[in-house]
Amino acid sequence: xxxxxxxxxxxxxxxxxxxxxxxxxxxxxxxxxxxxxxxxxxxxxxxxxxxxxxxxxxxxxxxxxxxxxxxxxxxxxxxxxxxxxxxxxxxxxxxxxxxxxxxxxxxxxxxxxxxxxxxxxxxxxxxxxxxxxxxxxxxxxxxxxxxxxxxxxxxxxxxxxxxxxxxxxxxxxxxxxxxxxxxxxxxxxxxxxxxxxxxxxxxxxxxxxxxxxxxxxxxxxxxxxxxxxxxxxxxxxxxxxxxxxxxxxxxxxxxx
Numbered sequence: 001x002x003x004x005x006x007x008x009x010x011x012x013x014x015x016x017x018x019x020x021x022x023x024x025x026x027x028x029x030x031x032x033x034x035x036x037x038x039x040x041x042x043x044x045x046x047x048x049x050x051x052x053x054x055x056x057x058x059x060x061x062x063x064x065x066x067x068x069x070x071x072x073x074x075x076x077x078x079x080x081x082x083x084x085x086x087x088x089x090x091x092x093x094x095x096x097x098x099x100x101x102x103x104x105x106x107x108x109x110x111x112x113x114x115x116x117x118x119x120x121x122x123x124x125x126x127x128x129x130x131x132x133x134x135x136x137x138x139x140x141x142x143x144x145x146x147x148x149x150x151x152x153x154x155x156x157x158x159x160x161x162x163x164x165x166x167x168x169x170x171x172x173x174x175x176x177x178x179x180x181x182x183x184x185x186x187x188x189x190x191x192x193x194x195x196x197x198x199x200x201x202x203x204x205x206x207x208x209x210x211x212x213x214x215x216x217x218x219x220x221x222x223x224x225x226x227x228x229x230x231x232x233x234x235x236x237x238x239x240x241x242x243x244x245x246x247x248x249x250x251x252x253x254x255x256x
Contacts, residue, residue: 006221006238009249012199014135015173015189015213017180018146018156020205021223027123035114036107037094041087043110048083052109057086060102064089099147101175108152115159122160125225129162131243136168139251143171145189145202150174181208186216203246207235221246 019028047053061077064070070092071085093103114120135142144153150172157165171193178185190197197217204210205223211234214220222231222239231239240246 004239004241005245005247006240007247007249008201008219008221010199010251011201011219011248012140012251013170013193013195013201014140014142015145015200015202015218016142017202017204017206017209017223018144018148018153020225020228021203022128023122023124023156024225025205025227031123032111032120033094033097033107035120036110037091039110039113040090040094040106043113044087044090044106045083047109053106056102056105056109058102059105060086060090060100063100063102099175099179101149104147104149104152104175108149108155111152112155115155120159122156124160124162125242127242127244129160129165131246132165132168135248138248140248141170141193142168143173143189143193144169145173145177145180145185147175147180150176180204180206181212183212183215186213186218190216190218199251201246201248203240203243205229205231207232210235210237 016022019025044053044057048057061072064072070089072089075082075085090103090106093100111120115122132142144157146153148156153172153174154166157169173189173192177188177192186202187197190200193200198219201219201221202210202213203221203223204213205225205228207222210220210222214237220237222235222237224231224239224241
């Protein structure tokens with residue numbers, strides 16, 4: 001066995017992060033985020049009255065109540081200046097790479113247009129599609145947990161360079177279930193999966209997320225990919241550079 005390979009036992013469910021795990025962070029930060037930023041102002045202006053966009057804006061306003069510096073706290077929704085203040089605030093949230101639910105919902109709706117029009121195609125690391133197919137063929141269930149909205153996740157995996165992979169995925173989770181650095185979020189995910197926590201493997205490139213999942217009883221592996229930030233030494237667990245290095249033994253055995 002290669003020194004970089006990680007052998008795990010008893011895993012039945014595989015929970016994957018997206019950026020830095022299945023896709024290069026450059027695709028997310030250099031393609032998807034700029035696309036959303038470029039189209040945010042026109043999209044909100046043109047679709048503010050639609051049910052989906054109005055609901056996302058409501059969530060942005062709700063999220064903003066936790067931010068004492070935001071300009072929305074001092075302006076009424078009926079004020080003619082509200083939309084401009086909203087757009088300025090959304091640009092600020094994008095500047096700081098906010099993971100708030102409302103922003104992610106709006107980005108997801110913008111990406112929906114991009115993916116469905118063919119202007120966006122999700123790029124995956126080459127080892128990812130064959131690994132997903134292999135795990136499914138061996139009886140594992142695969143789910144996604146990302147700060148991006150569930151809509152954005154489904155669009156991402158539905159329009160990849162390897163085709164539509166959504167049929168390989170059992171469940172999708174976003175920040176509506178909780179923050180990725182909160183152990184309680186992983187406990188909730190285990191409940192949703194109807195899984196024993198120790199039977200779930202979580203793969204991510206962020207130490208704080210891995211630690212939170214480990215605290216909840218999950219098995220964890222750090223994803224070390226090109227262009228990722230260095231993994232914090234606070235996470236002492238196993239690391240891989242490719243899904244091919246994850247060796248899963250009998251699903252019904254216990255990890256040793």
